[in-house]
Amino acid sequence: xxxxxxxxxxxxxxxxxxxxxxxxxxxxxxxxxxxxxxxxxxxxxxxxxxxxxxxxxxxxxxxxxxxxxxxxxxxxxxxxxxxxxxxxxxxxxxxxxxxxxxxxxxxxxxxxxxxxxxxxxxxxxxxxxxxxxxxxxxxxxxxxxxxxxxxxxxxxxxxxxxxxxxxxxxxx
Amino acid sequence: xxxxxxxxxxxxxxxxxxxxxxxxxxxxxxxxxxxxxxxxxxxxxxxxxxxxxxxxxxxxxxxxxxxxxxxxxxxxxxxxxxxxxxxxxxxxxxxxxxxxxxxxxxxxxxxxxxxxxxxxxx
Amino acid sequence: xxxxxxxxxxxxxxxxxxxxxxxxxxxxxxxxxxxxxxxxxxxxxxxxxxxxxxxxxxxxxxxxxxxxxxxxxxxxxxxxxxxxxxxxxxxxxxxxxxxxxxxxxxxxxxxxxxxxxxxxxxxxxxxxxxxxxxxxxxxxxxxxxxxxxxxxxxxxxxxxxxxxxxxxxxxxxxxxxxxxxxxxxxxxxxxxxxxxxxxxxxxxxxxxxxxxxxxxxxxxxxxxxxxxxxxxxxxxxxxxxxxxxxxxxxxxxxxxxxxxxxxxxxxxxxxxxxxxxxxxxxxxxxxxxxxxxxxxxxxxxxxxxxxxxxxxxxxxxxxxxxxxxxxxxxxxxxxxxxxxxxxxxxxxxxxxxxxxxxxxxxxxxxxxxxxxxxxxxxxxxxxxxxxxxxxxxxxxxxxxxxxxxxxxxxxxxxxxxxxxxxxxxxxxxxxxxxxxxxxxxxxxxxxxxxxxxxxxxxxxxxxxxxxxxxxxxxxxxx
Numbered sequence: 001x002x003x004x005x006x007x008x009x010x011x012x013x014x015x016x017x018x019x020x021x022x023x024x025x026x027x028x029x030x031x032x033x034x035x036x037x038x039x040x041x042x043x044x045x046x047x048x049x050x051x052x053x054x055x056x057x058x059x060x061x062x063x064x065x066x067x068x069x070x071x072x073x074x075x076x077x078x079x080x081x082x083x084x085x086x087x088x089x090x091x092x093x094x095x096x097x098x099x100x101x102x103x104x105x106x107x108x109x110x111x112x113x114x115x116x117x118x119x120x121x122x123x124x125x126x127x128x129x130x131x132x133x134x135x136x137x138x139x140x141x142x143x144x145x146x147x148x149x150x151x152x153x154x155x156x157x158x159x160x161x162x163x164x165x166x167x168x169x170x171x172x
Numbered sequence: 173x174x175x176x177x178x179x180x181x182x183x184x185x186x187x188x189x190x191x192x193x194x195x196x197x198x199x200x201x202x203x204x205x206x207x208x209x210x211x212x213x214x215x216x217x218x219x220x221x222x223x224x225x226x227x228x229x230x231x232x233x234x235x236x237x238x239x240x241x242x243x244x245x246x247x248x249x250x251x252x253x254x255x256x257x258x259x260x261x262x263x264x265x266x267x268x269x270x271x272x273x274x275x276x277x278x279x280x281x282x283x284x285x286x287x288x289x290x291x292x293x294x
Numbered sequence: 295x296x297x298x299x300x301x302x303x304x305x306x307x308x309x310x311x312x313x314x315x316x317x318x319x320x321x322x323x324x325x326x327x328x329x330x331x332x333x334x335x336x337x338x339x340x341x342x343x344x345x346x347x348x349x350x351x352x353x354x355x356x357x358x359x360x361x362x363x364x365x366x367x368x369x370x371x372x373x374x375x376x377x378x379x380x381x382x383x384x385x386x387x388x389x390x391x392x393x394x395x396x397x398x399x400x401x402x403x404x405x406x407x408x409x410x411x412x413x414x415x416x417x418x419x420x421x422x423x424x425x426x427x428x429x430x431x432x433x434x435x436x437x438x439x440x441x442x443x444x445x446x447x448x449x450x451x452x453x454x455x456x457x458x459x460x461x462x463x464x465x466x467x468x469x470x471x472x473x474x475x476x477x478x479x480x481x482x483x484x485x486x487x488x489x490x491x492x493x494x495x496x497x498x499x500x501x502x503x504x505x506x507x508x509x510x511x512x513x514x515x516x517x518x519x520x521x522x523x524x525x526x527x528x529x530x531x532x533x534x535x536x537x538x539x540x541x542x543x544x545x546x547x548x549x550x551x552x553x554x555x556x557x558x559x560x561x562x563x564x565x566x567x568x569x570x571x572x573x574x575x576x577x578x579x580x581x582x583x584x585x586x587x588x589x590x591x592x593x594x595x596x597x598x599x600x601x602x603x604x605x606x607x608x609x610x611x612x613x614x615x616x617x618x619x620x621x622x623x624x625x626x627x628x629x630x631x632x633x634x635x636x637x638x639x640x641x642x643x644x645x646x647x648x649x650x651x652x653x654x655x656x657x658x659x660x661x662x663x664x665x666x667x668x669x670x671x672x673x674x675x676x677x678x679x680x681x682x683x684x685x686x687x688x689x690x691x692x693x694x695x696x697x698x699x700x701x702x703x704x705x706x707x708x709x710x711x712x713x714x715x716x717x718x719x720x721x722x723x724x725x726x727x728x729x730x731x732x733x734x735x736x737x738x739x740x741x742x743x744x745x746x747x748x749x750x751x752x753x754x755x756x757x758x759x760x761x762x763x764x765x766x767x768x769x770x771x772x
Contacts, residue, residue: 146266
């Protein structure tokens with residue numbers, strides 16, 4: 001394995017990503033969990049940058065760390081869990097089965113990805129840098145991929161109506 | 173390739189250092205002589221009642237959801253703005269039309285939200 | 295890029311999409327717009343059904359290869375449209391009764407319909423995913439549409455959490471398929487025979503299929519169905535159990551047939567047997583009719599998977615026939631439950647949905663009881679109703695693919711089903727009524743009644759003349 005800057009960056013970001021994810025699900029206070037989630041989003045955006053996906057990395061910061069986190073915090077404050085102890089659950093045989101199955105799924109996926117892709121991608125192609133930019137994305141999205149793009153607006157519209165229907169006080 | 177990110181990394185490091193150093197420095201250098209009155213919550217001289225963790229109204233949530241949905245709309249416009257000038261004539265017109273349709277559909281959503289009074293703070 | 299003439303090739307989709315948006319504008323511009331919107335959405339769906347028949351026998355790939363119109367996808371889309379038509383008709387009285395008479399309800403139905411049609415017509419995994427999300431978002435909202443009823447909220451939340459989780463599986467599968475093939479276009483993916491045997495592709499497809507098995511409600515991904523159907527507004531439950539399932543089946547079936555991994559055959563057979571066993575056995579113990587119908591819909595997913603497991607040319611016609619029969623009988627039964635439900639009185643739970651309420655219904659309300667009997671006979675698979683032919687063609691497909699054991703097990707398990715369907719019929723006609731006879735007030739102006747009549751016509755028509763279906767949908771007899 002080559003030991004260059006990118007490898008070092010990748011492993012440090014990967015460790016941070018997994019570490020923050022574990023911290024997120026083990027914290028008692030939901031706000032602390034949410035803050036670790038932000039750290040996780042940040043490291044993932046760093047990983048996107050390593051893959052030369054600049055635009056996605058920026059969007060990850062803008063939309064996820066900016067907008068979606070606000071929503072998370074609102075939900076936490078909306079629910080306002082006074083006593084986090086009641087959320088604590090016992091470790092039953094059901095959970096143990098779930099954990100074992102998750103580990104199995106994890107092993108299955110990692111083996112598949114490791115062996116299935118081995119030898120497929122040796123070096124990142126020169127086009128990769130170009131593909132990740134907003135210019136390239138724009139020139140593809142609004143011409144060749146315009147149909148899924150228009151459909152995205154229908155999805156957003158349905159979500160807007162759904163949000164208003166479910167969350168508006170005094171709906172008539 | 174990675175060299176072009178060095179300015180960003182430097183700024184990141186500086187900002188993290190700035191935050192960490194400033195917070196810790198003031199607590200290290202400043203005198204710390206706490207007493208009961210000082211440690212209590214400051215409520216303009218009135219005795220504090222209950223916790224600061226009040227339940228928020230669902231109205232905030234409504235605004236936040238609508239913000240995200242329209243935020244995503246804007247995200248789609250960014251690559252359009254960047255790429256528009258580089259396209260040839262035909263594709264330029266085409267991308268203009270497809271973005272217009274996109275915006276018009278979401279405009280219906282906007283009209284709906286306004287007319288329903290979903291953003292009214294009543 | 296999309297040409298203008300492409301737009302004319304998908305008129306049904308366009309009609310639904312634009313009416314869904316137009317309804318929103320109507321809702322905010324006219325006061326008391328509910329009746330107008332109801333009429334408008336009816337016309338839109340009827341127009342979509344009428345235009346659909348123009349495209350039969352014209353196999354084409356349009357919209358920059360994003361959509362693929364074929365006889366199979368058109369058939370599924372027409373079945374979904376029919377299911378939606380009956381749902382819309384039945385909804386009018388129901389949402390008035392439940393005090394949620396809002397125009398958004400119809401808009402949500404049409405958006406969901408658009409998502410389902412997109413999934414069915416998709417020739418690209420991207421479109422499948424967007425369609426699935428559009429459908430699911432609307433389903434979550436519809437399941438929680440009775441905002442003041444706790445049961446409905448619970449149902450929406452459960453559906454949302456589990457649905458979002460399973461969407462993760464689908465997305466992971468899509469990512470793996472894209473990673474190994476480098477494209478999301480289904481035509482390109484299936485054209486490369488070498489990639490179809492790659493581990494990554496098989497695991498990716500398996501994850502995709504798992505996600506759709508969840509949407510169909512196949513064992514072991516069925517657990518959400520009873521809770522969601524029980525809590526959702528009754529007409530919506532009927533729609534979820536018919537249109538929602540048809541969309542998922544219609545999307546995944548062409549992929550399963552194209553990929554044709556023979557190792558999956560045995561997995562599908564086992565899943566089918568487990569689903570039928572679970573659905574039919576647990577349904578025996580139910581005392582709530584909505585839950586009973588939910589378990590019966592799990593059993594139906596099992597019958598559908600008998601067809602999927604046969605993976606031959608008979609499978610498609612068997613599944614399509616079963617689905618249209620299922621649409622009429624299941625939706626009809628749910629609508630009758632919806633009509634008999636008590637008017638909203640601000641309570642947390644639905645009233646008059648216990649099986650005991652159906653005791654003596656034949657004396658109190660002979661017309662409705664007769665219709666319900668028809669639907670239940672059809673669900674039990676008794677001739678001359680459509681359900682019989684549906685099961686017949688499905689089990690026939692299994693036999694033709696040398697899986698006689700599967701057909702035998704399926705027939706035996708569907709006999710368990712006969713017991714609980716007949717139990718309701720016995721309750722209706724031969725039990726003493728627990729309710730006072732005179733209290734029943736039933737008016738024929740209830741739009742649910744019109745919807746039930748449509749469903750009865752469908753159940754009997756396709757039961758008496760099975761060839762009508764194949765000629766109507768231009769099936770080539772293999």
